[in-house]
Amino acid sequence: MxxxxxxxxxxxxxxxxxxxxxxxxxxxxxxxxxxxxxxxxxxxxxxxxxxxxxxxxxxxxxxxxxxxxxxxxxxxxxxxxxxxxxxxxxxxxxxxxxxxxxxxxxxxxxxxxxxxxSPGTMSAINAGCTASIGLEVVGEMGSGETVLVTAAAGGVGNWVVQLAKRAGNHVIGTCSTEAKAERLKTLGCDRVILYRDEDLGTVLRSEYPDGIDLIFEQVGEETFDTCIDNVATRGRVL
Ligand SMILES: NC(=O)c1ccc[n+]([C@@H]2O[C@H](COP(=O)([O-])OP(=O)(O)OC[C@H]3O[C@@H](n4cnc5c(N)ncnc54)[C@H](OP(=O)(O)O)[C@@H]3O)[C@@H](O)[C@H]2O)c1
Incomplete structure (x- = not known):
């Protein structure tokens, strides 16, 4: 050569x-x-x-x-x-x-x-494995749970939404725009929270009073505190 x-x-x-x-x-x-x-x-x-x-x-x-x-x-x-x-x-x-x-x-x-x-392989390598290992190994994800994904429209978030849905869970995702919300619904989100229009804590307290079983948190600061405040008994926050 x-x-x-x-x-x-x-x-x-x-x-x-x-x-x-x-x-x-x-x-x-x-x-x-x-x-x-x-x-x-x-x-x-x-x-x-x-x-x-x-x-x-x-x-x-x-x-x-x-x-x-x-x-x-x-x-x-x-x-x-x-x-x-x-x-x-x-x-x-x-x-x-x-x-x-x-x-x-x-x-x-x-x-x-x-x-x-394929180009799709790229997304699976790091983003997909981060989602999968986080949910299944660290988060001990089951079925029939409520799973909240913050920054759901990002590379990792898209995987978390799909894997959590395929495992048979009720999936909530947060994102910034209607266009992203529509995409998240097609990926499997049962409830999309547009965090600019709705207050995350208010929605969680009113619609999920028993708390969230598994939270894949990617934003930090105030969002993280809200997640901690709304985790279910025996719930997990990643
Ligand atoms: N990609 C990987 O391979 C990988 C591997 C290991 C760890 N990670 C970590 O996983 C996290 C997400 O990475 P990613 O690759 O998914 O990033 P990404 O594709 O850039 O997505 C990040 C998402 O965060 C949301 N966001 C940005 N600013 C925000 C804010 N101020 N408040 C709320 N949401 C905000 C954006 O969605 P909205 O416009 O809807 O807010 C965006 O979709 C990062 O911490 C990264 O370091 C990533």
């Missing part, structure tokens, strides 16, 4: 993504020992991208820092000593630095083999 490939990197931290992001070229070389070379087919645009390049989550990055949270592609070469992966395997990479690069060098432990890749 003697070609080059493109990737997007950040050269320093800034909340102004454009000011630090730069497309650079790198040599496309054979993978090193213990490495897998992936040709990315899809890269996910994640709300966290601008927090990472802004130094919000951590501030000890090494620059230039590869950007992007998740990608899906196909294995095109494996280095010596790699077990369990071969050329042609379809994989997802749920780690930082994955998304915005044509090719990706990774250790096998940082790749997950999948049977199919």
């Amino acid at each position: 003697a070609r080059k490939f493109k990737k997007l990197v950040a050269n320093s931290y800034s909340r102004d993504f454009r000011s630090v992001a730069e497309v650079v070229e790198a040599e496309l070389v054979d993978p090193g020992d213990g490495q897998v070379l992936v040709k990315n087919h899809f890269g996910g645009v994640n709300a966290s991208d601008i927090n990472i390049s802004g130094g919000v989550y951590f501030s000890d990055g090494v620059f230039p820092m590869a950007l992007g949270c998740e990608s899906a592609g196909e294995v095109v070469a494996v280095g010596n000593g790699v077990v369990g992966f071969e050329e042609g395997d379809l994989v997802v990479s749920p780690y930082l630095g994955s998304a915005f690069t044509e090719y990706l060098y990774r250790e096998p432990a940082r790749l997950v083999k999948v049977t199919d890749i």
